Amino acid sequence: MTVTLADVAARARVSPATVSRVLNGNYPVAASTRERVLRAVDELDYVLNGPASALAAATSDLVGILVNDIADPFFGIMAGAAQHAIGEGAAGRAGGEKLAVVCNTGGSPERELTYLTLLQRQRAAAVVLTGGAVEDPGHTAAMAAKLAKLANAGTRIVLCGRPPVPGDAITAALTFDNRGGGRRLTEHLLTLGHRRIGYVAGPAERTTTRHRLEGHRAAMTAAGLGGDVERLTAHGTYDRRSGYDATLELLRREPDLTAIVAANDTVALGACAALRERGLRIPQDISVAGFDDLPFSVDVVPALTTVRLPLYEAGARAGRLAMGTEVPPPRGIATIGGELMVRSSTGRPRQR
Amino acid sequence: MTVTLADVAARARVSPATVSRVLNGNYPVAASTRERVLRAVDELDYVLNGPASALAAATSDLVGILVNDIADPFFGIMAGAAQHAIGEGAAGRAGGEKLAVVCNTGGSPERELTYLTLLQRQRAAAVVLTGGAVEDPGHTAAMAAKLAKLANAGTRIVLCGRPPVPGDAITAALTFDNRGGGRRLTEHLLTLGHRRIGYVAGPAERTTTRHRLEGHRAAMTAAGLGGDVERLTAHGTYDRRSGYDATLELLRREPDLTAIVAANDTVALGACAALRERGLRIPQDISVAGFDDLPFSVDVVPALTTVRLPLYEAGARAGRLAMGTEVPPPRGIATIGGELMVRSSTGRPRQR
DNA sequence: TCAGCGATAGAAAGCGCTTGCTACGGCGAT
DNA sequence: ATCGCCGTAGCAAGCGCTTTCTATCGCTGA
Known part of the structure; x- marks a missing residue:
């Protein structure tokens, strides 16, 4: 029925061991023999049995990339870059073909753990965790335990856009400077003259959320506006709908807002929609800012002021780290800064 | 080192066979025994060895979802929905836990084939192919051969948003009515009075491109405008940059355009940017329409007229089909229609 | 009372591959 | 000419799990 290594060996008139070695290319095989084997593989249209080889070798070529929301370009871009880097990296060395797959957790801690277990089952070669983590003591502990087990089994673990938990068995971590970006963004607004932001x-429970908010708060506090932050903050999810609803809520609490900072660009888009529906012009009546600088942000009207994160580069680097192609940064941790992109959605507040 | 089935068996004082049966739940095991085994599993923190079990059982719990561009929400939404459906479906029956993973081909035919081979290696339970296919005779043939082999090995094959090639060994195919959507969109413009579109x-080589364009052409031809279509069509990729560049090119060829139809919403966004840069107002000076109705399309200004495709529903259905949870449509093929969403980016052409 | 059956549990034979170790020529060194 | 080594190839022992076949035991029905 299915063609096995033994079939190829028989056809090439060599032992199965030799075929295996030709395929894996990690043992000297005479050129003539190799050629004969390769021809047999081709003629028989042989496809290696992954599970069998993973079982025997106690390793597999699977690399898992965990994302919170695959429909969100923020993750799509990082995952795509990582997957690309992993695919390319393989081209370099023989037999190093890795199957990079992305797993969508939907932001659920349970699913995150489930996927990790599934990857552990498969004896994954590496795991890349992207995006913010959920800050629940129970979950953090469970994750630490799971990661330790994976690392212990030889799986490389790379964080991308996710802060490392001290003590985590991490190969490398690439974290975004969400705090700094958030601070600079709000400072920009403050400089323009905004006070009611x-x-x-x-x-609330995600690290990304907390860090960006902390940056905002730091800037506000430094400007002597710390007292109002709590009241002028509304939590939601990372989607447009949430931005829409939260904006309406904020406007209810404080009708005289002159600026709104959103958790990310998608949320900012929802905020803009709500504002416009209220008859407010951007930025004449109210300024709006986002975060991430997703591809569409430069195209919307008015173009969004935001903090650009080098998502593609970070993802690609994470991919290489997962492949072991790139040396980890000192102490395993690298912080990636964001760049403030001032565009037309922010301006001076209206005089009143 | 690693805990194996035998360890669990020893601890529970039963045979490995029994442990396996408890874990797979497809053989009667006395309640007391089961409990003892489960306890041992828990105490030992045992994790099944995927490759070993896949090898022995000759099947695996991997389901591959192939997408052209993971950074594009069009694919992200479908893939997320499929992954969700597959994850949920598993919850239903015991032991049915599937690992749904998405593979990013980047639109490259070779990568598509490579991933299929890798999935074949892993003895994937099912494969979902999303989005348009490349229409190259050689590639089509190679794909057909590969799919036949996969199907032959028991892998379920589902197409989502991709037209089936006659003779393909497909389990089920969900295709979008790109032609009809394209036609209705252009008809809408025609009805508004546009002539130079x-x-x-x-x-050019993708089925999706061809079908949407055919719909457009059909509408134009029906209106007696078929002669100009060729000249007023510019090809590019499915991203914003392409929309921007192609729009400029189109304007060069025909400065008096009163409307532009884009291959999808992302491209339309790029087109809008180019138009605005040229000082043209939308829709007063020129109308713009997209396709897909991605989440951001309703929020941009002006809100985009487009054709809504039920991406989430289609992806979810594809996921269920891949799980075998849903019965395939008659003859395996179902066509999913698009809904014309008329919004503010299209209007009557300016009188001149 | 005893054959016979249903419900469970175990023994053991692989699944297809990798790899440590052994075997075997031919060659340079002594 | 002899020894030993290098370059190759084969042998065979698993890797950890599933599953068929067999064994056992407590009952039930005649």
């Missing part, structure tokens, strides 16, 4: 945050 | 198409 609303903040549409993401889910 | 530019078309920014996707890559």
Whole structure:
């Protein structure tokens, strides 16, 4: 029925061991023999049995990339870059073909753990965790335990856009400077003269949310506006709908808002929609800023002021780290800064 | 080192066979025994060895979802929905836990084939192919051969948003009515009074591109405008940059364009940017339409007229089909229609 | 009372591959 | 000319799990 190594060996008139070695290319095989084997493989249209080889070799060529929301370009871009880097890296060395797959957790801690277990089952070669983590003590502990087990089994673990938990068995971590970016963004607004700034945050329990918010708060506090931050912050999810709803809520709490900072660009888009529906012009009546600088942000009207994160580069680097193609940064951790992109969605507040 | 089935068996004082049966739940095991085994599994923190079990059982729990561009929400939404459906479906029956993974081909035929081989290696339970296919005779033949082999090995094959090639060994196919959608969109423009309509198409060799364009052409031809279509069509990729460039090119060819139809919403966004840079107002000076109705399309200004495709529903259905949870449509093929969403980016052409 | 059956549990034979170790020529060195 | 080594190839022992076939035991029905 299915062609096996033995069939190829028989056809090439060599032992199965030799065929295996030709295929893996990690043992000297005479050129003539190799050629004969390769021809047999071709003629028989042989396809290696992954599970069998993974079982015997106690390793597999699977690399898992975990994302919170695959429909969100923020993750799509990083995952695509990582997958690309992993695919390319393989081209370099013989037999190093890796199957990079992305797993969508939907932001659920349970699913995250489930996928990790599934990858552990498959004896994955590496795992890349992208995006913010959920800050629940129970989950953090469970994750630490799981990661330790994976690392212990030889799986490389790379974080991308996710802060490392001290003690985590991590190969490398690439984290975004969400705090710094958030601070600079709000400082920009403050410099323009804004004082009543609303903040549409993401889910309260995520690290990304917290860090961006902390940056905002730091800037506000430094400007002597710390007292109002709490009241002018509304939490939601990282999607447009949430931005829309939260903006309306913020406007209810404080009708005189002159600016709104959103957790990310998608949320900012929802915020803009709500504002416009209220008859407010951007940026004449109210300024809006986002975060991430997703591809569409430069094209919307008015173009969004935001913090650009080098998502593609970070993803690609994470991919290489997962492949072991790139040396990890000192102490395994690298922080990637964001760049403030001032565009037309922010301006001076209206005099009143 | 690693805990194996035998360890669990020893601890539970039963045979490995029994442990296996408890874990797979497809053989009667006395409640007391089962409990003892489960306890041992828990105490030992045992994790099944995927490759070993796949080898022995000759099947695996991997399901591959192939997408052209993971950074594009069009694919992200479908893939997310499919992955969700597959994950949920598993919850239903015991032991049915599937690992749905998405593979990013980047639109490259070779990568598509490579991933299929890798999935074949892993003895994947099912494969979902999303998005348009490349129409190259050689590639089509190679794909057909590969799919036949996969199907032959028991892998379920589902197409989502991809037209089936007659003779393909497909389990089921969900295709979008790109032709009909394209036609209705252009008809809408025609009804508004437009006559000089530019078309920014996707890559020429993709089925999706061809079908949408055919719909456009059919509408134009029916209106007696078929002669100009060729000249007023510019091909590019499915991204914003392409929409931007192609729009400029179209304007060069025909400065008096009153409307532009884009291959999809992302491209339309790029087109809008180019138009605005040229000082043209939308829709007063020129109308713009997209396709897909991605989440951001309703939020941009002006809101985009487009054709809504039920991406989430289609992806979810594809996922269920891949799981074998849903019965395939008659003859395996179902066509999913698009809904014309008329919004503010299209209007009557200016009188001149 | 005893054959016979249903419900469970175990023994053991692989699944297809990798790899440590052994075997075997031919060659340069002594 | 002899020894030993290098370059190759084969042998065979698993890797950890599933599953068929067999064994056992407590009952039930005649």
